[in-house]
Amino acid sequence: MTKLTHIDDAGNAAMVDVSGKAENLREAVAEGRISMSAEALRAIRDGMVKKGDVLAAARIAGIMAAKKTSELIPLCHPLMLSKVSVDFAFEDDAIRATGTARLTGQTGVEMEALTAVSVALLTLYDMAKALDKAMVISDIRLLKKTGGKSGDWTAPHD
Numbered sequence: 001m002t003k004l005t006h007i008d009d010a011g012n013a014a015m016v017d018v019s020g021k022a023e024n025l026r027e028a029v030a031e032g033r034i035s036m037s038a039e040a041l042r043a044i045r046d047g048m049v050k051k052g053d054v055l056a057a058a059r060i061a062g063i064m065a066a067k068k069t070s071e072l073i074p075l076c077h078p079l080m081l082s083k084v085s086v087d088f089a090f091e092d093d094a095i096r097a098t099g100t101a102r103l104t105g106q107t108g109v110e111m112e113a114l115t116a117v118s119v120a121l122l123t124l125y126d127m128a129k130a131l132d133k134a135m136v137i138s139d140i141r142l143l144k145k146t147g148g149k150s151g152d153w154t155a156p157h158d
Contacts, residue, residue, distance in 0.1 A: 013075060016075070016107070018077065021106040021149065023104055024104065024105075024147050025103075025104050025147050026103055026104070026105060026107075026108050026109055026146065026148055027100065027109065027146045028108060028109045028114075028144070029098065029144050029145075030098070030099050030116070031096060031097065031117060031139070031140070033091070033094045033095065033096045034094055034095050034138075035093050036093070036094065036136075037132040037134070037135075038093070040128050044124070045090055049127055049131070051128075054124060057127055058120040058123040058124045059120065061123040062086035062123070063086060063116060064119075065119035066084040066099065066112040069111050076111050077107050079107070080105065081102070081103050081109065081112060082102050082103045083100065083101065083102040084112065085099070086116050086117070095124060097117045097124075101116065121137045121140070141155060142155060143155050
C-alpha cells in the first residue's frame with residue numbers, strides 16, 4: 001500500500017516537506033458546473049442580475065480564493081502562483097466554470113485550481129440566489145495536471 005504523504009511515521013497529520021524537490025513548471029485545470037433555471041441563466045447571460053456583473057464577481061472571487069488556498073485547506077503549502085484564471089461557458093441549463101493555476105515551484109497546484117472553481121461557483125450561487133434558490137453546484141473535478149515527480153495526468157473522458 002502507498003504511504004499517505006500527509007501522515008508521519010507516528011500517524012500524525014504532517015505537512016509534506018518539499019524542500020528537496022526540484023522546481024519545475026506545474027499547472028492544473030479544474031472544472032465544475034452550476035445548473036439553474038432558464039430565468040436565472042438568462043439573467044446572468046444578459047447582465048440583468050440586480051447585484052451586478054455576476055461573472056466578473058465570480059471570476060475575481062475564484063482568483064482570490066486560489067491565492068488563499070493554504071489558509072482554507074489544512075496542510076496545503078502557501079504558493080507563489082504565477083497564473084490563475086477562471087473562465088465560464090454557458091450550457092443549456094448551467095454554467096461551467098474552468099479554473100487554471102500555474103507556477104514554477106516545488107509542489108503542485110491542483111488544490112488551487114479546484115478552490116478557484118469551487119469559490120467561483122459559490123459566488124455565482126450567491127449573486128443569483130434571489131432568482132433561483134434551487135441551483136445545484138456539481139461535478140467539481142480535476143481535469144489535468146502537469147509537472148512534478150508524478151508527471152502529467154489527464155482525467156478520463158466521460
